[in-house]
Amino acid sequence: MTHAVVVSITVLLLIVVQSAMYNAIGFICSIVAVFCDGGLLRLADALLLNDNVRIVMLTVSDVIAFLESFAPPALAEEWDNVGLLLGRKDSTVSSIMTCLTLTPDVAAEAVESGVDLIVSHHPVLFRGTKKITDSSNEGRMLLQLLENRIAVYSPHTSFDSAAGGVNRQLCDRFGIQNVRPMLPLENDETVGGGRYGNLKNSVTLREFLATVSVAVNADYVEYCGDLDSVVANVGVACGAASDFLKDAVRLNCDTFVTGEARFHAALEARGQRLNMILLGHYSSERPAIESLVASLSLTFSEATVFASVREADPLAVFRI
Numbered sequence: 001m002t003h004a005v006v007v008s009i010t011v012l013l014l015i016v017v018q019s020a021m022y023n024a025i026g027f028i029c030s031i032v033a034v035f036c037d038g039g040l041l042r043l044a045d046a047l048l049l050n051d052n053v054r055i056v057m058l059t060v061s062d063v064i065a066f067l068e069s070f071a072p073p074a075l076a077e078e079w080d081n082v083g084l085l086l087g088r089k090d091s092t093v094s095s096i097m098t099c100l101t102l103t104p105d106v107a108a109e110a111v112e113s114g115v116d117l118i119v120s121h122h123p124v125l126f127r128g129t130k131k132i133t134d135s136s137n138e139g140r141m142l143l144q145l146l147e148n149r150i151a152v153y154s155p156h157t158s159f160d161s162a163a164g165g166v167n168r169q170l171c172d173r174f175g176i177q178n179v180r181p182m183l184p185l186e187n188d189e190t191v192g193g194g195r196y197g198n199l200k201n202s203v204t205l206r207e208f209l210a211t212v213s214v215a216v217n218a219d220y221v222e223y224c225g226d227l228d229s230v231v232a233n234v235g236v237a238c239g240a241a242s243d244f245l246k247d248a249v250r251l252n253c254d255t256f257v258t259g260e261a262r263f264h265a266a267l268e269a270r271g272q273r274l275n276m277i278l279l280g281h282y283s284s285e286r287p288a289i290e291s292l293v294a295s296l297s298l299t300f301s302e303a304t305v306f307a308s309v310r311e312a313d314p315l316a317v318f319r320i
């Protein structure tokens, strides 16, 4: 091999090695540049982009899916009107308000607070509505909600009867154990209308009245029965549910708790020697609407969730 050939091969080898080094140095420099330029943060942002998009795009449909997972519409009474009653499923949601009943006051609060979705326990459009105009209170309220793109969802009797629904929550607040539905569904005995169970330690009606009043934050409750009688087995049905009175008797309850009842239902309870406690319709259901806020907040942490503060019991007591 001549000296010229050896020199040529050496130069070629040097060029190849140098090129590889430049490539390696270039690669390292580009990595450093990405770090130095905040590129890594942008890369992380890009990887998380999908999650961010999902959070921003929370829709009415997402909230409905959650609500119907614990209060399935199949649990609603036949005569009821539950579900999404106003608005679009694909509307985005950043603020949710719960209430017991949608009244003009509550609707105005929703508008002023920038709410996107109202979860109202009692349904709107309950009766066969033929027109929605500004000639009625309800019409004006519905138009106001529509114009402000506020959707309304009502779970009503499906929420009453659900496994963790209004009646079950009342039983828990009253310290009732071994809780079962008074009217269980045929295919699932854990859900259904009303609830009943027993107290761990029996108390007098006088003591139990104090317990339930505090439990639902009621200013007053009505009752019929002997204040010194024993309360051990209790039936519960929220709202206007004196229809369950006969079921409380059938299930050997000594006490039946509901929201409101007519005079003749009280006479019937007295005739059956059944204590009956009327919490007030509002007091029997409003606490569950407040606890729904906690569930919604936990599930949709990206949304603002609150219970209407303007809503109040329309009834009051006057004493001389």
Ligand SMILES: [Zn+2]
Pocket (backbone or CB within 6 Å): 122, 238, 239, 240, 281, 285
């Ligand atoms: Zn009700």
